[in-house]
Amino acid sequence: MTQETKPKQTREFQAETKQLLDLMVHSIYTNREIFLRELISNASDAIDKVRFESLTNSALLEGNSDFEIFLVPDETTHTLTISDNGMGMTYEEVVENIGTIAKSGTKAFLAKLKEKETSPDQELIGQFGVGFYSAFMVAEKVTLLTRAPGEARGIRWESTGDGTYTIEECDKEQRGTTIILTLKEEFRTGEENFLHTYTLQSLVKKYSDYIRYPIKMNFTKEEQPKDADGKPIEGSDPIQTVEVRILNSMTPLWAKNKNEITREEYDSFYKDMFHDWENPLEIIHSKAEGTVEYTSLLYLPARAPFDLYDRDATSGIRLYSKHIFIMEKCQDLLPDYLRFVRGLVDSPDFSLNISRELLQHSKQLKLIGKNLEKSVLKTLENLLSKDRPKYESFWKEFGQALKIGVYSDYQSRDKLKGLLLFPSSHSTDGLTSLDEYVGRMPEKQKVIYYATGKDRSSVERLPQMELLKEKGVEVLFLFDRVDEFTIDALQEFKEKKFQSISRGDLQLDDLESPEAKQDAESLSKEHEPLLQAVKEKLSGKITDVKISSRLKSSAVCLVSDNNGISLSMEQILAEMNKAPFKASRILELNPHHEVFAALKKVYDADPSAEAFTDYCDLLYTQALLIEGILPDDPIGFANKVAKLMAYSEK
Numbered sequence: 001m002t003q004e005t006k007p008k009q010t011r012e013f014q015a016e017t018k019q020l021l022d023l024m025v026h027s028i029y030t031n032r033e034i035f036l037r038e039l040i041s042n043a044s045d046a047i048d049k050v051r052f053e054s055l056t057n058s059a060l061l062e063g064n065s066d067f068e069i070f071l072v073p074d075e076t077t078h079t080l081t082i083s084d085n086g087m088g089m090t091y092e093e094v095v096e097n098i099g100t101i102a103k104s105g106t107k108a109f110l111a112k113l114k115e116k117e118t119s120p121d122q123e124l125i126g127q128f129g130v131g132f133y134s135a136f137m138v139a140e141k142v143t144l145l146t147r148a149p150g151e152a153r154g155i156r157w158e159s160t161g162d163g164t165y166t167i168e169e170c171d172k173e174q175r176g177t178t179i180i181l182t183l184k185e186e187f188r189t190g191e192e193n194f195l196h197t198y199t200l201q202s203l204v205k206k207y208s209d210y211i212r213y214p215i216k217m218n219f220t221k222e223e224q225p226k227d228a229d230g231k232p233i234e235g236s237d238p239i240q241t242v243e244v245r246i247l248n249s250m251t252p253l254w255a256k257n258k259n260e261i262t263r264e265e266y267d268s269f270y271k272d273m274f275h276d277w278e279n280p281l282e283i284i285h286s287k288a289e290g291t292v293e294y295t296s297l298l299y300l301p302a303r304a305p306f307d308l309y310d311r312d313a314t315s316g317i318r319l320y321s322k323h324i325f326i327m328e329k330c331q332d333l334l335p336d337y338l339r340f341v342r343g344l345v346d347s348p349d350f351s352l353n354i355s356r357e358l359l360q361h362s363k364q365l366k367l368i369g370k371n372l373e374k375s376v377l378k379t380l381e382n383l384l385s386k387d388r389p390k391y392e393s394f395w396k397e398f399g400q401a402l403k404i405g406v407y408s409d410y411q412s413r414d415k416l417k418g419l420l421l422f423p424s425s426h427s428t429d430g431l432t433s434l435d436e437y438v439g440r441m442p443e444k445q446k447v448i449y450y451a452t453g454k455d456r457s458s459v460e461r462l463p464q465m466e467l468l469k470e471k472g473v474e475v476l477f478l479f480d481r482v483d484e485f486t487i488d489a490l491q492e493f494k495e496k497k498f499q500s501i502s503r504g505d506l507q508l509d510d511l512e513s514p515e516a517k518q519d520a521e522s523l524s525k526e527h528e529p530l531l532q533a534v535k536e537k538l539s540g541k542i543t544d545v546k547i548s549s550r551l552k553s554s555a556v557c558l559v560s561d562n563n564g565i566s567l568s569m570e571q572i573l574a575e576m577n578k579a580p581f582k583a584s585r586i587l588e589l590n591p592h593h594e595v596f597a598a599l600k601k602v603y604d605a606d607p608s609a610e611a612f613t614d615y616c617d618l619l620y621t622q623a624l625l626i627e628g629i630l631p632d633d634p635i636g637f638a639n640k641v642a643k644l645m646a647y648s649e650k
C-alpha cells in the first residue's frame with residue numbers, strides 16, 4: 001500500500017506571528033535564558049497530556065511510559081536539542097499551534113504594543129507568555145520534529161524566524177516532540193553559552209526544578225584506566241565514559257515541607273507556573289488532614305492581569321491529585337471575588353479522570369473551597385492589620401474585585417466589609433477602612449458620609465462638601481465607579497448608615513446648631529413663592545427646589561432624594577445604555593449668596609419676564625456642570641451666559 005505523503009511546503013506565518021517573531025529576534029527580553037524554561041514547560045505539558053489521556057486509552061503510550069525530557073547540547077553542530085516523549089502534534093496541530101497565534105493573551109499583547117507605539121517594556125511583556133516563540137531569541141534556526149501517538153509519520157517544521165516556515169512529513173520513531181535550536185553565535189561562544197552543560201544544569205535548577213518528569217542530559221566523564229587493584233594506570237590515555245544525569249529534583253514544590261522551601265523557590269515556582277514576571281505579593285501554603293486531605297499553594301499576585309475583569313477570561317485554581325495534573329482552571333474552588341488568586345490544590349481525594357460536572361457536585365471540593373476562601377480572607381485581614389503598606393498595594397490592584405464581591409455576592413458581604421478601603425477627607429494620601437472611619441466619628445455623628453466624583457480635587461470642591469468641611473466632618477471619597485454600588489449594597493456598617501453628601505437630608509441635626517436649622521426653615525417659608533416659581537420654570541427637569549443648609553460659599557447645587565438612584569449612578573447607568581433609570585433632581589439654593597439676592601430681584605421685578613426664566617435655567621445648568629453632567633442644550637447655555645456678560649457691561 002502506498003502511503004500518501006504531504007510534500008514539503010513553505011508557508012507564511014500569520015501577520016501577528018510575524019510581528020511577534022520580529023520582536024523575539026530583535027529581543028524584547030533582557031533575560032533570554034527563559035527560552036529554556038518555556039520549552040521545558042511545553043514539553044512537560046505535552047507529557048502531562050499523553051499521561052492523562054493514556055488513563056483511558058493505554059495504546060497512546062505505544063509501550064513507552066518512561067516519561068522524560070532530554071537535553072542534548074552539541075558543540076560540533078552548534079545545536080541544543082530538547083526532546084520529550086509527550087503528546088506530539090499532528091500536521092494540522094503544528095500548523096494550528098505553531099504557525100498562528102491562537103492565544104487571546106498574545107493578541108492582546110500585540111494590540112497593547114501597537115497602542116503604545118513604543119518599544120515594549122519589561123512590565124508589559126511579563127504579562128504575556130510568549131512560549132514557543134521565545135526560542136527565536138537565541139536560535140537562528142528552529143527545527144521541530146514531532147509525532148503524535150498512533151500516527152505513522154512525523155512532521156518536520158523549520159524556520160529561521162524570517163516570516164516563513166517549511167513543513168513536511170518525516171520519519172520519527174519516538175512519540176513526542178524534538179526541538180533543535182541552531183544557536184546564534186553569541187549564545188554558543190560568549191558568556192551566555194547554552195551549549196555548556198554547567199549552564200544548562202543551573203538553568204534547569206533555577207527555572208524547572210519542580211518539573212515532574214526527569215530532565216536528563218548526558219555528561220561525559222574522563223577517567224584514568226585502573227589496574228586490577230583499582231589504582232590508576234600511569235601514562236595511559238584517559239577513557240571517556242558517558243553517564244545520564246537527572247538535572248531536576250522532580251519533587252513538586254508544594255509537596256515539600258514549608259521549612260524546606262526558600263522564598264526564592266516559592267517565587268520562581270510562581271513565576272514559572274503562572275507566567276508572571278513579578279514576585280507574588282503573598283504566599284499561602286497549607287496542608288490539611290482530616291475530613292478532606294489536601295495541600296494548597298495559593299499566591300496573591302503583585303499586579304492585576306490586564307484581563308482580570310474581562311468576563312471571558314477564566315480564572316481558577318489548578319487541580320492535582322497525588323501530584324498528577326487534573327485540571328488547569330477549576331472555577332468552583334474559590335468564589336468569583338477571589339478570581340485574582342493563583343495557585344493549586346493537590347488532593348488524593350480526587351480521581352484523575354473526574355469530569356467537570358462531577359467535580360462541581362463534589363463535597364470534598366466544596367469543603368476545600370470553603371477552607372481556601374477562609375484562609376485567603378484571614379491572610380488579607382492579617383495584612384490589613386499588620387502590614388498596611390502591603391495591604392494597600394494589594395488593594396490598589398485587587399480592591400475592585402472585593403468591592404464587586406460586596407454587591408454581587410450577598411453571602412460574602414459581611415466577610416468583606418472589614419477589608420474595604422476608601423480615600424477620605426481625613427488625610428490626603430492614605431486610605432481608611434470603615435472601622436477606622438467609625439472609630440474617628442464624634443459621638444454626635446449618626447451616619448457615615450460619602451461623596452462621589454472623578455478625583456480628589458473635584459470632590460473636595462463640590463459645593464455639597466462645604467458645610468461638612470466647615471464642621472470638620474470626615475467624608476469618604478468614592479472615585480471608582482463600582483464604589484457607590486458597593487456602599488449601596490452594604491447600607492450600613494456597625495449600625496451606622498451610609499449617607500451621600502448629595503442626597504436627601506444631611507442629618508446634621510446633632511452637629512448643627514439649632515439656630516442654623518431654624519434659619520433654613522424660616523428662610524424656606526419666607527421665600528416660598530420664589531421657590532415655587534423656580535420649580536415651575538424648571539418643571540420636567542427637577543422634582544423640587546429647596547433652600548440649602550449644606551452650601552456655604554457656592555450659589556447652587558443639585559442633590560437627589562434618599563430614595564431611588566443617585567445622580568452619579570444615573571450617569572454610570574446611562575453609559576451602560578440603561579438610560580431609563582433617572583435620579584430625582586432637587587435644586588438647592590444658597591439663600592446667603594448674592595446670586596440668590598439677584599434672582600429674588602429679577603423675580604420681584606417681574607416673575608413672567610424672560611430674565612427670570614433665563615436665571616432659573618442658568619442656575620440649573622450650573623448645578624449640572626458641577627456634577628459633571630453636560631446640559632442638553634450647551635449652545636443655549638452659552639448664549640445666555642454671553643447675554644448676561646454683555647448686560648453686566650452696560
Ligand SMILES: Nc1ncnc2c1ncn2[C@@H]1O[C@H](COP(=O)(O)OP(=O)(O)OP(=O)(O)O)[C@@H](O)[C@H]1O
Binds near residue numbers: 177
Ligand atoms: N513540546 C510540545 N509538544 C506538544 N505540543 C507542543 C509542544 N510545544 C508546543 N506545543 C503546542 O504548541 C502550542 C503553542 O505553544 P506556546 O508555547 O506558544 O504556547 P502555550 O504553551 O499554549 O502557552 P504558554 O507558553 O503561554 O503557556 C501549545 O499550546 C501546544 O499545543
